Amino acid sequence: MVAIGTWNLENLFRPGTAAGPRTTEAYEAKLRTLAGTIGDLAPDVLAVQEVGQPEALGDLVERLDGAWHTELAEPDSRGIRVGFVSRLRLSAPRQVSKYPDPLPAVRVDDDGDTTDRMGRPALHCTVSTGDHDVELVCCHFKSKLLSFPGGRFSPEDEDERARYAVYALGRRAAEAATVRAYATALLDGDGRRRRLVVLGDLNDDPSSATTTLLNGPPGSEFGTAGFNRPDRGDGDRLWNLAPLIEDVSRFSRVYQGRRELIDHVLVSNALVGSIGTVTTGGGIPGSVGDDPAARRDKPGSDHRPVMVVIDD
Structure with a gap:
């Protein structure tokens, strides 16, 4: 049995940085809350997102019981990155970033960049x-929370809001296609034997176009008539485990008072029959809005972790 999860740690920076807590006391409260939740969940492997300095992740790991291994990817433009915290040894780390050919570059702003x-x-x-x-494979797709030129979080008008929503959606779709292409190469048509887990903050719900893009060949999803019937798509398909979460707990963030499931775990065919429980945890975070700085000194995270137990 192995427990695998994903959790967006929400701006895990040391104090004194632009996105970190303003005080040491607020930082320590954040670390205590995160470590307490991880201790309660008892994962063997936890995919993490929004890690700032590697040293901040080290501060968190120091507060966990036992020995842990960590790996981190390179950061984005604001200094956050994805990674793994694991009781099991992590081997052969590899970053995935370049869009696959022949997928073209996507526009990101009004200047045509x-x-x-x-x-x-x-x-x-x-x-x-x-x-x-x-x-x-741990990933963190482009956020639905929009930012505008000059570091603004509010648009000058609704036309600008609509344009930047399109830019964000284009980036998120291209990122999903990139991870899907990478997963396809890893599976190499042999998903009935190859054990693959794609997980992370996908920044959209289970039925969105970008999230379902990761599924691969259509058919056999949970709850469909074809679920228990093998077909030629099983070698490349991924199954989103969202439907296995209890209805009342099927959310990982509260945005503007609405519960959303934007953190996901998808598995290959070789693992579908071994799934035990799929849960969310960490309590109910406060509702977030469009200003990510509003929670700068809050403990814990604005996301709930998603955990999967695999009876393998």
């Missing part, structure tokens, strides 16, 4: 559960 890379590189690592290797 473009990008051909994920804003935050995804990170691929391998763990061994004893009997099997499991491939893990």
